Amino acid sequence: MEKVAFIINPFSAKKNYQPFLDALQKKVENPLYYISESIEGTFDFIHQNFDQVDIFVAVGGDGTISTVAQKLINTEKILAIFPAGSGNGFSNETNFHKNLDELLDKIKAKKSRNIDTFLVNEKLSINVSGTGFDGKVVKEFEKTERGFKNYIKVSIQTFFNYKPIKVKFITENFKQYNGKYLMLNIANTRQFGNNAYIAPKASKSDGLVDLVLVKKFPLTYSPFFAFRMFTKRLKDDDYVTYLPVSEIEFKVSTKNWHLDGEFNKIKSPIHIKVLPKSLRILI
Numbered sequence: 001m002e003k004v005a006f007i008i009n010p011f012s013a014k015k016n017y018q019p020f021l022d023a024l025q026k027k028v029e030n031p032l033y034y035i036s037e038s039i040e041g042t043f044d045f046i047h048q049n050f051d052q053v054d055i056f057v058a059v060g061g062d063g064t065i066s067t068v069a070q071k072l073i074n075t076e077k078i079l080a081i082f083p084a085g086s087g088n089g090f091s092n093e094t095n096f097h098k099n100l101d102e103l104l105d106k107i108k109a110k111k112s113r114n115i116d117t118f119l120v121n122e123k124l125s126i127n128v129s130g131t132g133f134d135g136k137v138v139k140e141f142e143k144t145e146r147g148f149k150n151y152i153k154v155s156i157q158t159f160f161n162y163k164p165i166k167v168k169f170i171t172e173n174f175k176q177y178n179g180k181y182l183m184l185n186i187a188n189t190r191q192f193g194n195n196a197y198i199a200p201k202a203s204k205s206d207g208l209v210d211l212v213l214v215k216k217f218p219l220t221y222s223p224f225f226a227f228r229m230f231t232k233r234l235k236d237d238d239y240v241t242y243l244p245v246s247e248i249e250f251k252v253s254t255k256n257w258h259l260d261g262e263f264n265k266i267k268s269p270i271h272i273k274v275l276p277k278s279l280r281i282l283i
């Protein structure tokens with residue numbers, strides 16, 4: 001077996017990691033694994049095993065993957081994923097499936113490629129991060145037991161009393177886009193998760209992110225918006241503007257952000273910067 005370590009987040013996938021662990025122990029002799037009780041725990045584990053491991057497998061959702069990725073950025077170490085989250089946006093976009101045999105075959109072949117990531121001020125994002133409506137939704141969602149149904153429920157409740165955010169660009173050339181928005185997202189890949197394609201043309205290896213500005217639309221329009229998002233047709237939507245950028249600065253009237261689906265408080269002004277080809281992933 002290649003030099004590989006499995007980092008399992010017991011809080012993802014409805015805490016149902018035991019079947020994964022049983023299967024792993026059946027198929028791999030004496031696997032190196034770590035059940036992560038905290039983000040700090042994951043950091044320590046990676047630090048302690050860094051020299052003797054080539055491939056770190058994150059077993060969890062986008063939040064877990066992002067914490068593992070933070071320690072692998074700009075190194076030769078390879079990130080692999082066994083998706084076990086509720087949305088799995090990043091793993092959907094990087095071709096990882098809930099199939100242990102397939103993953104073990106890929107590990108044996110050990111082929112990899114470098115992809116982009118980006119920073120929101122100093123914080124790393126690998127998939128899609130944003131502020132405004134969905135920052136608030138993630139904040140409220142984290143108070144529930146998660147899952148797709150709760151996500152939809154919280155989204156509808158939040159929509160009713162949501163005030164648009166104000167965005168003011170610092171970077172010249174973009175000032176024409178100053179204004180009020182329902183939400184602002186930065187997309188390295190195409191989807192949030194659950195095949196919700198907020199940026200259907202985004203590419204994780206072009207040195208750019210899509211800055212996605214969404215204007216407030218009437219509630220009656222939300223089914224059309226959702227339909228377009230799930231069918232990769234949001235690009236044609238009049239409420240949405242796409243700005244592909246490698247770096248951009250702006251002020252925004254809220255601190256509520258989500259980074260790869262995890263709630264974060266980030267102080268304005270905001271500096272977005274792509275880190276081109278900074279993360280090596282197993283293919």
Ligand SMILES: Nc1ncnc2c1ncn2[C@@H]1O[C@H](COP(=O)(O)OP(=O)(O)OP(=O)(O)O)[C@@H](O)[C@H]1O
Pocket residue numbers: 009010011012013036037038039042060061062063064065067068084085086087088089146193260261262
């Ligand atoms: N390395 C880690 N170790 C322990 N807990 C973590 C780690 N990374 C993230 N967490 C916490 O675990 C919870 C679930 O994380 P994660 O995002 O992986 O799963 P999810 O929310 O079910 O999936 P998704 O983001 O795909 O919807 C979050 O509350 C997060 O803060």
